[in-house]
Amino acid sequence: MxxxxxxxxxxxxxxxxxxxxxxxxxxxxxxxxxxxxxxxxxxxxxxxxxxxxxxxxxxxxxxxxxxxxxxxxxxxxxxxxxxxxxxxxxxxxxxxxxxxxxxxxxxxxxxxxxxxxxxxxxxxxxxxxxxxxMDRTLRQTDTWATARASLAALTPREHDVTLAVASGRSNADIAADLTMSVTTVKSHVSNILAKLGLENRTQLAILAHDAGLV
CATH class of the missing domain: 3.40.50.2300 (Response regulator)
Structure with missing residues (x-):
């Protein structure tokens, strides 16, 4: 429950x-x-x-x-x-x-x-x-530049996972889309959050939106 x-x-x-x-x-x-x-x-x-x-x-x-x-x-x-x-x-x-x-x-x-x-x-x-x-992202160019710089630290695979998270995809959906296991998706998300100093997936989605990626 x-x-x-x-x-x-x-x-x-x-x-x-x-x-x-x-x-x-x-x-x-x-x-x-x-x-x-x-x-x-x-x-x-x-x-x-x-x-x-x-x-x-x-x-x-x-x-x-x-x-x-x-x-x-x-x-x-x-x-x-x-x-x-x-x-x-x-x-x-x-x-x-x-x-x-x-x-x-x-x-x-x-x-x-x-x-x-x-x-x-x-x-x-x-x-x-x-x-x-999304509207807020379009209005804030300074935030856009900062967010882009932060996401530049990600590997290509981590970037793909970030885009999927920001689009609201579930772990199962991301696994199917990117041809990986759900466990691997969870591992990627944890690594991304740690690398970017974020607390959760929602903050990661905000960063992606700030960067204009979604």
């Missing part, structure tokens, strides 16, 4: 998400929290696999909470679920270490699927968020 912590300052939203997720196969909600501070405490107490995180909350916001959670040993995956899709929110959350970013108009089944995929280590970006990241 994928253990989930639901974080939102709206009690009705929390209740709705909890009911929906608990009714999904392979998922159980182990705790709820009303702000980022409670989220960190609840994560310590219940050890969830995935934290479904709101952004705009009193006291401790979602980005700060995400940074605190992923900065610890054995952190949960954080998937942001919010109504705010500005560049600042999206990039801030992902750079803080979130494994994905969804909008609250995402269908319930897609949210449940995102939780399962996040627990498996897959990056989660809704189409609207992906478009925003």
């Amino acid at each position: 994928t253990r989930v912590l639901v974080v939102d300052d709206d009690a009705l939203v929390r209740a709705g998400l909890t009911m929906m997720l608990d009714g999904s196969a392979g998922i159980t909600v182990v705790a709820e929290a009303a702000d980022g501070g409670e989220a960190v405490s609840a994560a310590d107490a219940h050890r969830p696999d995935v934290v479904l995180m709101d952004l705009r909350m009193p006291r401790v916001d979602g980005i700060t909470a995400t940074r605190r959670l992923v900065g610890r040993p054995g952190p949960p995956k954080v998937v942001v679920l919010t109504t705010f899709d500005t560049d600042e929110n999206i990039v801030g959350a992902l750079r803080a270490g979130a494994s994905g970013f969804l909008l609250k108009d995402t269908p319930p089944a897609a949210i449940a699927d995102a939780v399962t995929r996040a627990a498996a280590g897959e990056p989660i970006l809704s189409p609207a968020v992906l478009r925003t990241l």
